Amino acid sequence: QVQLVESGGGVVQPGRSLRLSCAASEFTFGIYAMHWVRQAPGKGLEWVAVISYDGSNAYYADSVKGRFTISRDNSKNTVHLQMNSLRVEDTAVYYCARGFGPYQLNFDYWGQGTLVTVSS
Amino acid sequence: DIQMTQSPSSLSASVGDRVTITCRASQSISGYLNWYQQKPGKAPKLLIYAASSLQSGVPSRFSGSGSGTDFTLTISSLQPEDFATYYCQQSNSSPRFGQGTKLEIK
Numbered sequence: 417q418v419q420l421v422e423s424g425g426g427v428v429q430p431g432r433s434l435r436l437s438c439a440a441s442e443f444t445f446g447i448y449a450m451h452w453v454r455q456a457p458g459k460g461l462e463w464v465a466v467i468s469y470d471g472s473n474a475y476y477a478d479s480v481k482g483r484f485t486i487s488r489d490n491s492k493n494t495v496h497l498q499m500n501s502l503r504v505e506d507t508a509v510y511y512c513a514r515g516f517g518p519y520q521l522n523f524d525y526w527g528q529g530t531l532v533t534v535s536s
Numbered sequence: 537d538i539q540m541t542q543s544p545s546s547l548s549a550s551v552g553d554r555v556t557i558t559c560r561a562s563q564s565i566s567g568y569l570n571w572y573q574q575k576p577g578k579a580p581k582l583l584i585y586a587a588s589s590l591q592s593g594v595p596s597r598f599s600g601s602g603s604g605t606d607f608t609l610t611i612s613s614l615q616p617e618d619f620a621t622y623y624c625q626q627s628n629s630s631p632r633f634g635q636g637t638k639l640e641i642k
Binding site: 451453460461462463466475477478511516517519521522523524526527528529 | 537568570572574579580581582585586591623625627628629630631632633634635636
């Protein structure tokens, strides 16, 4: 059974940094694109970033471009999201999701999410 | 950027009802449209991909249709476990979700 387990969330002050991790298991990690999707409290879903299967390409939502960096370690079956210059509006549950479909731009498996709260 | 608009934003229905949710893209996305179900406190679950393909394990009362800019999700006979929020998502380019449709018990 595919498993994705996020970690690293917490409370952080505006302007500070936080690094999220997602540990994957029970599938061949190195052939799938991986995504981060977030959901602010009581709001809808917002795609954040994607990294290609081999880590050679990464793309970001405009709202996080230049502040967030997605990376992966295929030897450890993990994907990370480095979040710098955090803003109050970055407060959300962050989900790690596996890419699916011809461009791997939809999401067939999701983690349980990790809550990031940006507050002074 | 492609914008996704769902309607209605909320919907009240009864067990056994047939329900349809619509999703409109701001430009053609061919058949690159997916539907997710989310229950409170849980991660979203993929129901339908490529507009009309049922994800493995999803009950056949769920179906999807459409192409281009207009899409629908239909639940043929609502079950108690179907009361949730539903999101459409385009995967033709940078992923974007609709705002969600909350399906509540009447």
